[in-house]
Amino acid sequence: MNAIDTRIDTAIRAAASAIVLDKVSKSYDGTTQVIPPLDAELRAGEFTVVLGPSGCGKSTLMQMIAGLERVSGGTISFGARQVQDLEPKARGCAMVFQNYALYPHMSVFENIAYSLKVAGMPKPLRVERVEAVAKMLGLSDLLARKPGQLSGGQRQRVAIGRAIVREPGVLLFDEPLSNLDAQLRHDMRMELAELHRRIGATTVFVTHDQVEAMTLADRILILNKGRIEQFDTPKAIYHHPASVFVAKFIGAPPMNIVPVTGDGKVLRLADGQVLAECPVFGDYQLGIRPEDILVGEGPIKASLRYREDLGSHAILAADLGGNLLRIATPFGADIGVEANLSLTFPPLRLHLFDAETGRAIPGAFSAQ
């Protein structure tokens, strides 16, 4: 990093503040709760990704943090300040929208400078700040253009510039990459990670894309029907999913889940095949990731239905006692369709979930 970059960084680096959600709830009609009372603490300077399927309440949650939606109950604090009753502008947070929401009648410069202008910052200061941000985002040559003359990636950068120019303590992203093509999305992911390192604002990033969540997040908050399923680091969420929902949401392809019955010694499928040793009784759901299954010699029998060769590895779709089992394997190349597979489920890679609630049962296999 050269001298100029360092100066820009110190100019733009914000005083990040922690976000504390205390029993925050949202209901539009007073009876059905979109978000039941929810507690979470987003640490200062942390990059939190809110992940969930459409309709899980993640956008509503973000809008409540931004101040664009009122909370129906509970409090939101930025640092020591309670903000749930404040207007968006009083909260000191900025937001990047999914469709960018750039002002089409303003130039790139005016778009980025608008919040400073509204705040009454003198013009020379404004110019200085906008130019610093534009340099950082590689927009210096585009300041005179209108948004309509920019590409998707450039618009995205302008939207980010508009958000960070005010040096917000809290930076919100509402599915900002979903309108970009795959290559650009990948590039922007790297840029966003780099940007976060440089400006250090507490960042909340809403997405339904688990790859974005895994790559960008310090911690991932997984939301399901307005409730927090799990709030942990990407690594912990991958290795120790707290529920079937999380297990199926993270990973591509997702974790295999098969219903099993325990007789106190082993876990069996409905057709009687033994999958693992575990001293439990009753019905459970057994999970194993496609990449954790070993193909070749093994006690578990399954028949191959379909295969996809992806070059670096192959994805096999197999039938395990009537259940679909996906296997990611580098050794798949010489297996024909309809072949019988012999598999090994390494015990330490198995996950046991309650059949009713879907919650993980920790330590089920660690004692072996």
Add this chain to the structure above:
Amino acid sequence: MSSPTQALFANRWLPVLLVTPLALLIVIFFYVPIFQAFYWSFFLERPFGGGSIFVGWANFARVLADPQFWEAGKRTVIFMVIGSSLAVLVPLILAVAADRQLRLSQPARNVLVWPKGVAGASIGVIFAFIFNPFVGILSPLNQWFPGIWAPGIDGTDAFIMLIAAHVWSGIPFNFVILLAGLQSLPRTMHQAAAMDGAGAWRRIFDVQLPLIMPQVFLTLVLEFTESVTSAFALVDTMTKGGPGGSTNLLVYKIYVDGFNGYDLSGAATQTAILMVFVVLLTGAQFAFLGRRINYER
């Protein structure tokens, strides 16, 4: 602005066939009468028919030398500028208000469109009653300050009354256009401006108004051209051009000259002049305003 899309037809005569009914209507009821007016403006017509004499530009020389023509023309321009501006401004304020997510804004949107169903002449009759100096809404004013509101005697009062009726009749259409423009703005645009710290008032002037300029321009152009002619029904029912000719707009003067005074050539000539004026005016609007409001969404 988006690029024009080209429709594809299997049969090359189908589009012609489809457009014929409308083209016929426009030709018969618009271009033919206009052509007739221009044609007659070069002839001296007998008031009760039977032959006409080609006189060249003599009709124009006569009309342009007539101070009453210039008076009426001046009134028309004043009516056009004040009436049209208000007829866009008032619906604009109403549309901005109705666009906000306030209680009762939905019924308000309905109510504001209803006047569209009232004919111009009816509006004239109703407003003549509303502004009647003895029984109308302003009549209490005359009790406190006798004679302050007298549209039957005072030319200015009559003109105000005329403009009020015109603005009222223009509300529904302009309101619908402007509200549609406001509603087409994405919600995130408001949210982005709110996040940038702009309050509701600031958002109106910085974001909403600039972005509905195409709609404002459309309503202004239509209003300017319409106000020249549509005022006829109002003048005819409310003031008959009085008092003392103070509301005698060009379009009404043409009618009186032609059908009461039987100066058919003079009326045709004034019609031709009015037509050229409106065309030039619209062209000027597009040249000066139209170019500045293009932007890509």
